[in-house]
Amino acid sequence: MNLFKNKIQDERVVHEQNKIYREIYFLIYTICLVSVVYKFFIYGFELKYIATEIIITLAAGIYYTVRASQKGLFSAEVEMHDNKSKWSYQTKTIVIGVATGIALGLFFGINSAVNYAETPLERVYYFFLTFATSMMFYIPILVLVLVISYSTAKHQSDKAVEEQLEDDES
Amino acid sequence: MKNLKLKVARVEHDLSQAELAEKIGVTRQTIGLIEQGKYNPSLQLCISICKTLNKTLDELFWQEED
Numbered sequence: 001m002n003l004f005k006n007k008i009q010d011e012r013v014v015h016e017q018n019k020i021y022r023e024i025y026f027l028i029y030t031i032c033l034v035s036v037v038y039k040f041f042i043y044g045f046e047l048k049y050i051a052t053e054i055i056i057t058l059a060a061g062i063y064y065t066v067r068a069s070q071k072g073l074f075s076a077e078v079e080m081h082d083n084k085s086k087w088s089y090q091t092k093t094i095v096i097g098v099a100t101g102i103a104l105g106l107f108f109g110i111n112s113a114v115n116y117a118e119t120p121l122e123r124v125y126y127f128f129l130t131f132a133t134s135m136m137f138y139i140p141i142l143v144l145v146l147v148i149s150y151s152t153a154k155h156q157s158d159k160a161v162e163e164q165l166e167d168d169e170s
Numbered sequence: 171m172k173n174l175k176l177k178v179a180r181v182e183h184d185l186s187q188a189e190l191a192e193k194i195g196v197t198r199q200t201i202g203l204i205e206q207g208k209y210n211p212s213l214q215l216c217i218s219i220c221k222t223l224n225k226t227l228d229e230l231f232w233q234e235e236d
Contacts, residue, residue, distance in 0.1 A: 076197040083192060165202040 074157035097146040101139030108134045179223045
């Protein structure tokens with residue numbers, strides 16, 4: 001009996017399995033998020049307690065970006081997005097960086113006002129001081145990191161697409 | 171195996187890969203890979219391509235045995 005005789009895979013089964021893997025991916029993200037929120041309320045905002053969740057989230061994101069770039073899928077995602085959306089993928093990337101910077105500034109501002117200030121005037125002062133400082137720090141860094149990551153991934157992905165289609169003269 | 175029938179039908183309609191891709195709602199890469207025989211499209215995608223190019227499935231996707 002030849003075990004390798006039938007090379008055709010059941011596409012329906014493979015497709016359904018991939019759908020389940022995708023659901024598992026979201027499930028893991030949700031568990032990480034719930035765990036971070038839970039630990040935040042139990043231990044406060046301490047990075048050491050949520051390091052595992054951050055590593056899982058970051059590693060999965062980085063892995064996906066690298067593999068999607070290698071296979072040229074990132075260019076396809078950008079193309080599909082830009083065909084449908086009013087805002088280009090690159091503009092959205094910058095907006096996400098700025099919005100995340102503002103959100104972090106708000107978070108640290110409120111945290112500082114609530115935990116360290118004693119009088120109402122101090123609260124306002126601490127809030128605006130921390131909010132402005134955090135924004136000045138986080139917005140440029142986040143925008144820079146996201147734009148560099150986007151450009152690198154897009155460049156590598158475009159190269160992969162060209163290699164895949166290189167013997168095709170269109 | 172390259173799908174020359176698809177390529178010919180696309181050129182007959184004076185469409186580039188990118189233009190055909192946009193009409194169907196897929197990427198240029200996908201059309202390019204189908205034409206090169208490096209990607210097997212789903213039946214649903216084959217039908218979309220056929221409808222866009224006014225061809226039948228046989229005309230575009232049936233490969234004669236050598």
